[in-house]
Amino acid sequence: MTASDAAVMAGPRVAAVGAGRMGRGIAIAFAYAGHRVSLVDLRERSDEAWQKLHAEVRAEIETSLGGLASLGVMASERVPEIVARIDVVRADEAPRALAAAELVFEGVPETLQAKREAFQHINMHCSADAILTSTTSSILVTQIAEFVKRPERFLNIHWLNPAYVIPVVELSCHAGTDPAVLARAKALMEEIGKLPVVCGPTPGYIVPRLQALIMNEAARMIEEGAARAEEIDKATRYGLGLRFAALGVVEFIDFGGSDILHHASREMSASIDANRYKAPAILDTMMSEGRLGLKSGSGFYDYTGRDVGAYRSDVLLRTLGMLKHAGLWRPPATATQE
Template identity: 75%
Template sequence: MSGPRFAAVGAGRMGRGIAISFAYAGYRIALVDLRRRTPRALQALHEEAGAEIRGALQGLAKLGAVREEQIPEIASRVDFVDADGAPAALAAAELVFEGVPETLEAKRDAFEAMNRHCRDDAILTSTTSSILVTQLAQLVRRPGRFLNMHWLNPAYLIPVVELSTHPGTSAAVLARTRALMESIGKVPVVCGPAPGYIVPRLQALIMNEAARMVEEGVATAEEIDKATRFGLGLRFAALGVVEFIDFGGCDILHHASREMAGSIDAARYRAPAIVGRMMEEGRLGLKTGSGFFDYAGRDVGAYRLDVLSRVLGQLRQAGLWHPPGDGTLS
């Protein structure tokens, strides 16, 4: 059996981004187009995909992430495969990504081909952002080897990939998938079969609230974006959201939610039941030794210093850290 160990089914934007990720990491990957096309249409698609892949790599070269002379070699690791070559490419792959348009009809057609040609031990994934893994699992032969995988754009740059499993997903398959993704420098995170994964579910709330503040005249778009980049975003780049709750204290979230539920919108700002339970149990986070995480036996001083180091690193990266002043006005 020959051919790349990986295949992306669907030669659109997502498939191309996935292909760049593997090619950049040193692996060959098949970019598979299942549609029957005229020779002219097929050539046009091939040229378009190649131009986008080279363009992305040239952008990285301008930023110093790759050398210009490395681009041809990296791009050559992407094998463009048409419908005639699809059976062989799918048969050779151990990890396959479905990235066709977001309709059940298109997904069904793609999985029919994958079921027919992929070997039994191949891991099959869908990159859907809108269809639940439990729904798509029904289209897969041997569904224990299937899960959804949500990439964040640009797929070749953002490290996090969200793995959404269904109750039948094999633990061994999940472990293999995580290891393979880590081998190309990705950071896999796992969630259950819930709409919105993790990141889209959180960011939709933030984006809607930002748009609402512009609509209400609370602040301009420019001011909101400054606050987001250098306040909210900077802190959440240094601490995870749940870690942030524990670090400040669950009681702070509880009281802030109560106040904003009363003054802004009861439904939007009502705290979930878990926050109330933690308040009742005295599990407020770092200050009480337990919250969402357990701090028993942890060197709290060293942990606080580590958090400060992370924040300081973000400030320096953003060019916002300055040495102490001497009180002289310029």
């Protein structure tokens, strides 16, 4: 073990409560980064049922890591050592694992009753300075905070599947979340290679709220006969998705101009659906104030003092990079076609 490996191994003890898909993904993410992880099953099981679950968890973790190795992301000989960092913990050993944890992720089924019962265990056994989180994708942080003994040390951390691959994690805080706890949680996520983004106690976080609109609209277009599934997927992978991989959604609004979005929304509101496509009031305000984005010097972002030419070149470079990655960049023809 190198000195850097030893430093990482000495890092925070992590517990993922709930041995389902999310818990397993979180365990892999931390173990891959060098941390020991307790994957805690709170359900009382017979010996036979426990052995079956334990074998299933181990097999899935090994298969997931083996998949990374087969794609050349990591050496296959690293798989056993990463797997060995994950302790699959039975319910009767949960108190020990929770007491040792500095960072706890609750990932039990998406019901308030299941969350309440899980936090009864967590409250009872975790240390007073542990950071407690829920990975819920649908329940507000304010609702779950009511179940937590020390709510100032609690926030939601929403992972995107596969949890050990997708870098973004969404951190949702309630009014009582200690700013120092948020800062520490962000730092811990960054230490394992994640990109934390912060939002308030809002339904759907950021990514699910945006993607639900897109997915519903895609299904609606198929329903209406507007386009086939294959055409929609081609358009989103190499049009919509490619551009939004090079530019963030809000950055994209500013780059093209908020007036473009305003006018497009007006037209589609009239021709498709007034409720779905009505522009929000913030766009009306920006239009009246002349804050049209990059072209006017301010929009959602302030471009004062920015080298606009250099910025445009950077955006073009990002986009070309995505085109090349997708294998769609074509060099100029070497001869004129008659």
